Amino acid sequence: MAKQPLLEFTDRGIYCSKGKFYIDPWKPVDDAVITHAHSDHAYWGHNRYLAHHLSKQVLLYRLGEINLQTIEYGEQVIKNGVEISLFPAGHVIGSAQVRVEYQGEVWVVSGDYKVENDGISTPFEPVRCHHFISECTFGMPVYQWKPQLMIFDEINSWWRTNLNNDIATVLVGYSLGKAQRILQNLDLFNGKVYTHGVIENTNQALRNNGVQLNPTERITPDTPKDEIRKGIVLAPPSSVGTPWMRKFGSYNFGYCSGWMAIRGAKRRRAADRGFILSDHADWDGLISAIDATGCEKVYLTHGYTATFSRYLTEIGFDAHEVHTLYGSEEEAEVKDDTLNEDKNNTHAVGGDLERADTP
Numbered sequence: 001m002a003k004q005p006l007l008e009f010t011d012r013g014i015y016c017s018k019g020k021f022y023i024d025p026w027k028p029v030d031d032a033v034i035t036h037a038h039s040d041h042a043y044w045g046h047n048r049y050l051a052h053h054l055s056k057q058v059l060l061y062r063l064g065e066i067n068l069q070t071i072e073y074g075e076q077v078i079k080n081g082v083e084i085s086l087f088p089a090g091h092v093i094g095s096a097q098v099r100v101e102y103q104g105e106v107w108v109v110s111g112d113y114k115v116e117n118d119g120i121s122t123p124f125e126p127v128r129c130h131h132f133i134s135e136c137t138f139g140m141p142v143y144q145w146k147p148q149l150m151i152f153d154e155i156n157s158w159w160r161t162n163l164n165n166d167i168a169t170v171l172v173g174y175s176l177g178k179a180q181r182i183l184q185n186l187d188l189f190n191g192k193v194y195t196h197g198v199i200e201n202t203n204q205a206l207r208n209n210g211v212q213l214n215p216t217e218r219i220t221p222d223t224p225k226d227e228i229r230k231g232i233v234l235a236p237p238s239s240v241g242t243p244w245m246r247k248f249g250s251y252n253f254g255y256c257s258g259w260m261a262i263r264g265a266k267r268r269r270a271a272d273r274g275f276i277l278s279d280h281a282d283w284d285g286l287i288s289a290i291d292a293t294g295c296e297k298v299y300l301t302h303g304y305t306a307t308f309s310r311y312l313t314e315i316g317f318d319a320h321e322v323h324t325l326y327g328s329e330e331e332a333e334v335k336d337d338t339l340n341e342d343k344n345n346t347h348a349v350g351g352d353l354e355r356a357d358t359p
Helices: 051-061 147-164 177-186 198-208 284-294 305-314 329-342
Strands: 014-016 022-024 031-033 049-054 069-071 076-079 084-089 096-102 104-107 131-137 168-172 193-195 232-235 249-257 272-277 296-304 319-321 346-349 352-355
Touching: 031 272, 049 051, 051 069, 051 131, 051 198, 131 284, 147 168, 147 177, 147 272, 147 305, 168 319, 177 232, 284 305, 296 305
Parallel strands: 022 031, 031 049, 049 069, 104 131, 131 296, 168 232, 168 249, 193 232, 249 272, 296 319
Antiparallel strands: 014 022, 076 084, 084 096, 096 104, 346 352
16 A cells, blocks of 8 residues: 555645644635745745744734744654654745754655845755755746846846936835845945835835845825836736826836846836846756756646656656645736747757747
8 A cells, every 4th residue: 555645635635634723825724834925826825834933023914813833944843753854945035935844754844945046035945855945936948037136136236227317216016025125136336215005015014024125215195206217116926007107207117037048028017127036946946956956856836847747857856746726817918939948048958948048
């Protein structure tokens, strides 16, 4: 009789029957371990939550008064004889990989992750394991990130140009993760940083958790347009095309996302500038992270699972696609574009995907 796996993929989420807990479940459960506070991983309705300490205030802000236990990286919790510990994922502040061990068998659930040190999230740390459950949001060869220093040089230069032209600068990124990464890397000699309320609420939750962030000022109806043009505005994707953004008068709008690597993505979002800045690992980052675990099997939860699992299998990994509800609507919007774009950057030779130059 086949041995029951330590972690299983169910219609509620990733389940550990020995420990009687779920990891990032998307339906209400008794006991949930949460990798990070993004809404596709942290749902409302569980009886008990376990997460990293730096996710505490954001989870409470997003989910309300939940029964939440928090721990530090490397700290161990035992649930019904199963050992649980958290390790840095490098995705956003407080994000964690979940290490699960029982009788010498080790599984790691990555959640979302990136391998580049962004200077604000605790850097990604590979964890040795037998089984690794990985995202592959950007699991196509077309996705190759430049060092973030180069991207922020572009962003700060663009901001200065707008200042010289007396045009307001609006930069769009997710309220948790991207917004704080941008904030900490802006050249504040240029001017003040103004924020949309959604971003400022998230910033305040993180500050309440002890995170040191650069100063920001929430935009209100009383904030003068002339003052806004002297600074830069950080806004969430939900603000694009709304009256809130149009009230700045003349402005240039930039979008920060890994999807900006694909031609047409900037045009789709009506952005003046697209900056390729992602909080997920790129193609090479995914491969290096998986390789560093020394895992016997890798399970791919969301992103380009078919393409990436095929490639991993071809280079010697025991790779499997699994169905989960992780990911975002934005991924679906550009997935077809990426597949079309990638035809120009990869080609099959004897069944292998070979990388060519990417844009």
